[in-house]
Amino acid sequence: MVFYLIGLGLGDVEDITVKGLNIVRKCKRVHLEAYTSILCYGLDKSKLEEFYGREVIEADRTIVEQNADEILDGADVDDIAMLVVGDPFGATTHTDLVLRAKQKNITVKVVHNTSIINAVGCCGLQLYNFGETVSIVMWLDGWEPDSYYDKIATNMEKGFHTLCLLDIKTKEQSIENMMKGKKVYEPPRYLTCAEAATQLLKIAERKKEAGIEPAYAESSPCVGLARVGWEDQKIVYCSLKEMSEYDLGPPLHSLVLPGQMHPLEIEMLNTFKF
């Protein structure tokens, strides 16, 4: 029998592929990975259950990372599936799960789907002109990491665009609740394009103070993408300074810093001008 890893794409219930849906309907058990992405917002277990016409079991971080056996249990005799927002190989955790399954001689099949890594092409910037993807971490209480800056600078230098994935905090515990051993979670938080642009400009300022010419400035162009693939998708092309003050609405957001642009790319971006 087979352990299926099924991508859900950009987060609408109808974004599953026909192949994926057919498999979900025939599997003995269906798990839903509930932490790396958007599931707290918009798409939830009950919506999926209604659409699939079957039960879906939520698997939180602890189970997927530390208790994979629970998910794989019985996959040697029945078809079992795990649903993952985006493409199944967007996160390291799933590689680990595949390896565990292989060690148990369980056949693994993957039903791919889109992720922001290729959907970002909708802004008009060509996928083959992107350099390394970076993750921008949410600044909290004086913890202000900036390790992604160097990657952006390297991309810029080479003329590449940079896709910045923005931090998501779901199922986080407050220090107080953690110490009390209470499994009470803070409301999910998503880094917005405005916040990310603000952080980036702060980093540029600090570089300048340190005598380094920053890779970008307030006037540098950027592209903000919100809810890609959703009915209310929004794309905005403006300066980093403007982005730092612009409200793109509900999550998820992604930010792109364009490198060298071709005329066709510029023409397309101009249709999203602020």
Place this chain on the structure above:
Amino acid sequence: MVFYLIGLGLGDVEDITVKGLNIVRKCKRVHLEAYTSILCYGLDKSKLEEFYGREVIEADRTIVEQNADEILDGADVDDIAMLVVGDPFGATTHTDLVLRAKQKNITVKVVHNTSIINAVGCCGLQLYNFGETVSIVMWLDGWEPDSYYDKIATNMEKGFHTLCLLDIKTKEQSIENMMKGKKVYEPPRYLTCAEAATQLLKIAERKKEAGIEPAYAESSPCVGLARVGWEDQKIVYCSLKEMSEYDLGPPLHSLVLPGQMHPLEIEMLNTFKF
């Protein structure tokens, strides 16, 4: 009304999303882009028509690039769709089509799907460790371009993996037929991993002869991927030399040159050892 660009994913009829399928079924006219990808092999118009239960109009290169008006015709009063293998923004042509639609005040909506750009994650190499994607061109009759070498070398230097997309020649005319003005096309040709590895090794040899230390050698590891997402998908992890002699079967093939690898990546690749 809306002009829909709908991704078909990796090429099986069932790879369309539920959203995409619902749109295809309600549109007045559905075009199928018939040249940038795998459509000659395995998936064809008749299979799609049978699956969708409706007519599909094939649009060849000339129409999409030079006669976009034909495709957009009537999209101001009816819903019209164009189907594209992979994700709609994998190719520049579609950006152009979107721009033309926008100029005509036609609403454009995109239904994203997976493309090899993110599906390549199935080999175990992490997507965020990939550098620039390159296209390896088929060598023909003494025309032996090697411009992709520099990009691979740059990726290697930075420790990044390189996804090499392999050349596809469909609807090519022989010089004879072209001169005679005959619209007779050569059978489609697809660059294989073996051919690509052979070309890469030839380039390395030439660099050596020119006194340059090449970025890779016969013993360098590589990953060959064939028919990703299909029932008979095949992934092989071996040396470039071995790959140059290995038959991965029918198209499409893609080749990956890994950069610096993490233990989890190596563990996963080892499950595909030759």
